[in-house]
Amino acid sequence: MANVENLSSVPASEDTEFGFKRPEMYSADIANSINSYGRHVFVFYKTPEAWLSQIEDEGLPQRFATLLKDRKSDLPVPTKLNVCEGGGSDGDVLIFPDMVRYKGIKDEEVEVESFVEDVLVNEKPWRFGREEKLSGSFVFVCTHASRDKRCGVCGPVILERFKEEIGSRGLSEQISLRRCSHVGQHKYSGNIIIFSPDSSGKIFGNWYGYVTPEDVPELLDQQIAKGEIIQRIWRGQMGLPGGVPEREHGQAVIPSGNSVADKSTGGGCCQGSNGSVSCCQNENSKPEPIKKEVRKCTIWFQPLDKEEIYIGAAVVGAVATVAMIAFTIYKRSG
Known part of the structure; x- marks a missing residue:
């Protein structure tokens, strides 16, 4: 196991105020703390160090944000927008759960309008570009330091632990890891989003908060490898109702299509072959x-x-x- 202390360059004073030792860690129930939505768009743009606090106020992200707001009523499903580090690929766009990538969209009003109209409103291939199918799992870590220092402190440490674990396990070809912009609720930092397929190939986007470097191996072993939600740090899932947590016998509602890995509860939910979920109950009982x-x-x-x-x-x-x-x-x- 990696030495977490060596991964963190956070001074003790900052760790207590902005890092993993701050008093607000684990102080709130974060299950179902995201709004309901059905599609997630990530626009490649510059690097986190160059992002404005409100990244949607400039350049290509601004064009996307404005159009998605203007066309909100025309979108088939509620759609979220984030920016991720470009790495020399500014203008590329990833779309989940569609698992597609479009390359080189220009910062021009007409071009972005046609993309939103074709791909996000009409759900058809873009007339001016070729989509590439994606495979594997995608991990996005919020490191938007100019928006909130907690993400700037926690995000990079979590990112480094992911890099180390992915590399040591030989998973670089199966898992894509990127820094992303504000995902909401900085007080839950570290915040990450994982898009990964279940056993049938269906893509689920699971959000996690209060993540620390120590959680990374479990996220790889359980969420990515087995499709099991880690309930203690789970914030919600793309495609599920959000807002106030629904409750059943004191436990947060768990989405179908995923099982639960939580040693603190006396059981879990398991997915059946037909996609149904059975929670601690024999179907014939x-x-x-x-x-x-x-x-x-x-x-x-x-x-x-x-x-x-x-x-x-x-x-x-x-x-x-x-x-x-x-x-x-x-x-x-x-």
Whole structure:
């Protein structure tokens, strides 16, 4: 295992205020803390060191942000926009869950308009470019320091741990790792987003917060390798309702298509072959009792099977018949 201390160049004072030892770490329940959306667009643009605090206020990101806002009602699904480091490929665009890449989109109004119209509104290939299919998994780490110092402190350390683990495991061809712009809720730093396929090849975009370098091996082993959500640091998933966490027996709602890796709970959810999810319950077992609170009294209702209803009715009828016969004999003997 990597020596985390050697990976971090964060001074102790900054680590306490902006890093992994700050008091706000793990202070909030972050499950389902993202808004519901169905598509994510990443625009390659410069480097994080050159990004403005509001990166959508300049250049190509601004054109995309303006058009997505103007065409919001025309989009088939709610769409998020982020910027990621260009690395010499400024103007390239990645789209998830479509798993496609378009190269070299110019910072020109007409060109961006045609791209948004064709690809994001009409969901067709861009008439002026060729899409490239993507494969493998994609990890985006928020390192937008000019927007919030917490991301500037935590993000690079997490990124370095990912680089080390991916390299030592020989996964460089299977996992793409990039720095990205603000993803929302800096107080949850480190923030990362992982787009990876499940066993059937369907792409899921899972968000994680309060991530530390120590979480990186588990994210590789569980989320990427097995498609298992790590619930303690999970923020939500692309395609799921967001906002206030829905609850079931005190646990955050877990999306279908993923199983759960969380040793703190007494069980988990497993995906069936047809995509259904079964949570700690045999499919052939009877329904669990429905608990209903009535003032201070607790009443339990157990749904009955049709056969049980018939048997019960027959027993009641037999008892009534016996009672009538006994009463008749009693009258005659009197």
